[in-house]
Amino acid sequence: MNRFAELLDRLAYEPGRNNKLRLITNYFRTVEDPDRGYALAALTGALSFKHAKPGLIRDLIAERTDPALFALSYDYVGDLSETVALMWPKKSDERLHNNPPPPTLTEVVTTLRTLGKTEIPKQLSRWLDDLDETGRWALLKLVTGAMRIGVSARLAKTAVAALGGKDAHDVELLWPGLTPPYPDLFAWLEGRGDKPVNRNPAPFRPVMLAHAIEDTDFASLVPADYIAEWKWDGIRVQAVSGRDPQGHVVSRLYSRTGEDISKSFPDLLPSLHLPGAIDGELLVLREGRVQSFNVLQQRLNRKVVSPKLIKDFPIHLRAYDLLADAETDLRELPFAERRERLQAFVANLGDPRVDLSPTIAFDRWAALAAARRDPASAGADAEAVEGVMLKRRDALYLPGRPKGQWWKWKRDPHIIDAVLMYAQRGHGKRSSYYSDYTFGVWSGDDGNAQLVPVGKAYFGFTDEELLQIDRFVRRNTTEKFGPVRHVVHEPDQGLVLEVAFEGLQRSTRHKSGVAMRFPRINRLRWDKPPREADRLETLERLLKGAASSEAAEDGAH
Numbered sequence: 217m218n219r220f221a222e223l224l225d226r227l228a229y230e231p232g233r234n235n236k237l238r239l240i241t242n243y244f245r246t247v248e249d250p251d252r253g254y255a256l257a258a259l260t261g262a263l264s265f266k267h268a269k270p271g272l273i274r275d276l277i278a279e280r281t282d283p284a285l286f287a288l289s290y291d292y293v294g295d296l297s298e299t300v301a302l303m304w305p306k307k308s309d310e311r312l313h314n315n316p317p318p319p320t321l322t323e324v325v326t327t328l329r330t331l332g333k334t335e336i337p338k339q340l341s342r343w344l345d346d347l348d349e350t351g352r353w354a355l356l357k358l359v360t361g362a363m364r365i366g367v368s369a370r371l372a373k374t375a376v377a378a379l380g381g382k383d384a385h386d387v388e389l390l391w392p393g394l395t396p397p398y399p400d401l402f403a404w405l406e407g408r409g410d411k412p413v414n415r416n417p418a419p420f421r422p423v424m425l426a427h428a429i430e431d432t433d434f435a436s437l438v439p440a441d442y443i444a445e446w447k448w449d450g451i452r453v454q455a456v457s458g459r460d461p462q463g464h465v466v467s468r469l470y471s472r473t474g475e476d477i478s479k480s481f482p483d484l485l486p487s488l489h490l491p492g493a494i495d496g497e498l499l500v501l502r503e504g505r506v507q508s509f510n511v512l513q514q515r516l517n518r519k520v521v522s523p524k525l526i527k528d529f530p531i532h533l534r535a536y537d538l539l540a541d542a543e544t545d546l547r548e549l550p551f552a553e554r555r556e557r558l559q560a561f562v563a564n565l566g567d568p569r570v571d572l573s574p575t576i577a578f579d580r581w582a583a584l585a586a587a588r589r590d591p592a593s594a595g596a597d598a599e600a601v602e603g604v605m606l607k608r609r610d611a612l613y614l615p616g617r618p619k620g621q622w623w624k625w626k627r628d629p630h631i632i633d634a635v636l637m638y639a640q641r642g643h644g645k646r647s648s649y650y651s652d653y654t655f656g657v658w659s660g661d662d663g664n665a666q667l668v669p670v671g672k673a674y675f676g677f678t679d680e681e682l683l684q685i686d687r688f689v690r691r692n693t694t695e696k697f698g699p700v701r702h703v704v705h706e707p708d709q710g711l712v713l714e715v716a717f718e719g720l721q722r723s724t725r726h727k728s729g730v731a732m733r734f735p736r737i738n739r740l741r742w743d744k745p746p747r748e749a750d751r752l753e754t755l756e757r758l759l760k761g762a763a764s765s766e767a768a769e770d771g772a773h
Contacts, residue, residue, distance in 0.1 A: 217347065219247055220255050220321045221354030228365040236367060240375035244402075251321045253397020258358055259372035262396055263325065267333040268340070268359040273300055276341060280305050291699055294647030295364075297356035301349050318346050322397070324355065364643055370616055380405030388422040388615035390414065392474060417458035418468040420476075421493060421539050421547065422615035426605060426622035433623070434581050443552065443609055444576040444584055446591070447602045447624055448534055449509045449719075450499040451516070453477070455533055455570075456540075457488040465489060469498075480518050483526045484533060487567040494558070495537035495613075496573070499600075500529050506600035509733065510721040533570045535562055536605075539613060547613035554613070576604060588625060602718065603627045629716040629734075630758060632657065632750040633741060635667055636711040639689040639701045642674065649682055650689040650701060653737070655713050659728065659752040667705055668728040668752060673715065676736030684740065685711070707747035714738040720759050730755050 223243045230236050240259070244252050257263045277286055277300045286303060293299045319327075324343065331339055340359070344352050357363055373391065374384035382405060393414025394401055403409030452472040460466050467488040469478045478485060481498070488494075500507040500515065515521075515529045538558035539547055546554050555575075562572045576594055578584040584604065587594035591601045603626035611621040634655035642651035652674040656667035677685065688703075688711050695702035704710055716738040723731035730752075 217319050217321050217324060217343075217351055217355065219243070220251070220258075220358075221347075221351045223255065224354045224357060224363070224365055225350050227367055231366070233371070236371060237375050237378065240367070240372060241378045244376055244379050249399055249402060250397035253399065253402065254321050254325045256372060256376055256398060257325075257396035259363070259367055260369040261361065261363075263358070264361060265328045265359060267331070267336050268328055270296055270360050270362075272337060272340070273297075273356060273360065276300075276337060276344075277303060287698070291641075294641035294699075295643065297353050297360060297362065298647070300344075300356055301353035304344050304349075304352055316346055318351060319343055321358075324358065325396075328359070362643070376401070376405065380407070385615055391422065392416065392420040417460045417466045418456040419458075420454055420456065420468075420470045420474045421613075422474075423452070423454065423472050423495065424613050424615065424622060425617040426624040427617060427619060429606065429623040429625045437581075437606075439578065439580055439584075441608055441610075442606045442623075443555065444578055444587075445536065445573050445605050445607070446576065446596050447605050447626065448497040448499060448506065448573065449600055449602045450497040450506075450512055450534070453496060453498045453533070454539070455484070455488050455494040455496060457491050457493075459491060465491070480515070480521060481531050482521060484531050484569055487533070487565065487569040489567075490561065490565055491540075491542045492538065492561055493540040494533065494535045494561070494570070495539055496533050496535040496570075499532045499534055501532040502530065506532075506534075506597045508600065508721065509719075531569070534573045535570060536573050537613065549612070550609060551607050551611045551613075552609040584625075588627060591627075601627070626718070629718055629738075630720075631714060631716050631738060632754060633712050633744060633748070634670065634715050635705045635746045635749045636685075636688075636703050636713055637667055637669060637705050639685075639703055640699050646682075649686045651682055651686070653685070653713065655715060656705070656728070657750045657752050657755065658747075665707075665751075667746075670728045670730055670752070670755065671715065671717065671732040671735040673713075673735045673737050676716065676738060677740070681737075681740055705746060708745055710746040712741035712744045712746055712749050714741050720755055722759070728752055728755070730759065 223239065226239055227236055230239065243255065247255070254263070273296060281303050286299070289303060290296065290299045293302070327339060328336065343355055347355060370384065373387045377384045377387045379402070387401070390401065390412050393416050394412060400409060400412040404411050454470040454472070455467075456470065457465055457467040467478070467485045468476055469481055469484060471477050498512070500512045511529065515525065515531060518525065535558055537551070538554050538561050539545070541557055541561060546557060549557075559572055562570055574595070576584065576587050578587065588604050591597070603624065606623040606625060608621050614621065634657050636653055637656045638654040639650040640652040641647055642649055652672065654669050654672045656669045658665045659668045660666055689701055692704040693701045694704050714737070715732075715735050717732040717735040719733040720730050721733065722729060725731070
């Protein structure tokens with residue numbers, strides 16, 4: 217456990233990507249199985265412990281420290297694991313005398329998987345007693361799954377691939393069929409064994425992602441090299457079917473991160489009756505029309521899926537790409553060829569719950585820009601698309617985000633001026649800064665106007681702007697509510713934020729009655745007094761405009 221703790225500690229303070237890679241690869245090279253395998257699982261988010269939750273950690277420290285002191289310390293530090301690691305009492309004289317050895321990483325993982333809910337608190341306490349501050353911090357990070365050390369799953373896979381001089385792409389392709397602590401993977405990378413084989417009849421394939429396109433990118437792109445299609449406002453999924461050793465069809469639905477979400481959508485699985493793997497978008501369709509993301513949310517993260525829910529929110533798969541056709545892997549074929557195979561595959565499925573995402577005809581960028589601005593004129597539901605996708609005709613299906621192969625060109629966001637109302641500390645590297653911001657707009661008559669919250673954002677600003685906002689929050693806090701700071705927001709005193717967002721929807725959870733989709737800080741308006749920020753009526757007009765467009769389209773149908 218000490219070696220793993222040292223690795224996490226160094227990674228947390230190392231800003232450079234190449235140095236992080238070197239540290240992780242060196243760890244894999246010098247640490248033996250199965251410890252290094254469980255470390256890889258931790259870094260890629262492949263470990264979870266059913267009964268070890270942050271609430272349990274809070275209860276343990278509450279028994280050993282003054283609650284008020286812990287609250288103040290946690291507020292200052294901003295990270296639960298770090299606060300508890302620092303405040304945990306020193307070893308008792310008896311344990312100090314006996315000096316039991318610290319647990320290994322393997323011991324921690326295997327023990328947490330076998331202990332019952334009532335046994336875990338005592339075991340965690342013993343480990344925390346036996347470890348130093350860094351070891352306690354690493355243990356708690358492992359247990360809660362909240363690493364936040366600047367290492368992505370892709371980076372960890374790249375590091376382990378380097379152990380055998382392989383490309384991260386090779387590990388990504390094998391990953392869905394591997395389980396911790398990955399002995400076969402390490403044996404293959406070190407030349408001690410054969411390449412692992414994925415025996416899952418319906419395996420997940422690592423997804424290919426797109427880069428956001430900028431205006432300057434178009435100068436180097438040729439329209440004829442690309443196929444354009446709509447970027448639908450649903451959730452990206454992978455629908456996979458295969459045959460088990462007995463010849464039975466096995467169908468599964470995966471999220472873009474590889475999580476099996478099949479149980480949440482039992483009504484779609486019978487439609488996947490042909491062996492293959494479709495990359496597509498999960499949507500709700502009613503009478504042939506794509507519904508808003510707000511409607512789709514009624515089907516997400518459901519543990520119990522009732523017949524009424526299935527009837528009221530009929531799920532649909534809109535296909536973008538075909539990754540496998542029966543036993544044939546198509547990912548190394550050009551996209552244009554995969555698209556032809558996809559069209560035939562969907563036709564053979566012959567199921568109304570699965571259709572082909574249409575392409576957008578264009579011969580120059582100006583024509584595509586016009587379709588992006590006005591999707592309805594190009595035959596799409598205006599409120600159901602986020603923009604357009606550009607895919608090179610010759611693009612292979614590569615894991616990760618390869619440059620120049622796929623581009624996303626989202627519709628221009630809405631922009632409003634809002635006033636900062638509340639701020640909260642961030643996590644990880646931002647745990648010392650107020651980086652989560654709740655903002656509002658004015659509501660009511662001019663003489664009796666008040667700010668009502670309409671959204672929360674924690675990105676979009678630069679590092680320099682973060683420092684500026686953090687300084688403003690500290691100097692202008694009027695009240696404290698645990699980790700939240702009430703920041704001055706009067707007509708003539710406060711900070712105006714220019715907020716960009718993708719869309720609006722009605723919300724009963726917010727006092728304003730509206731909720732934003734993907735809000736982000738566009739810029740800081742130090743030049744504008746809060747009284748000049750936007751009003752709730754501005755957002756209401758946007759909502760009414762969207763509703764009018766839907767009504768007009770319904771009438772046309």
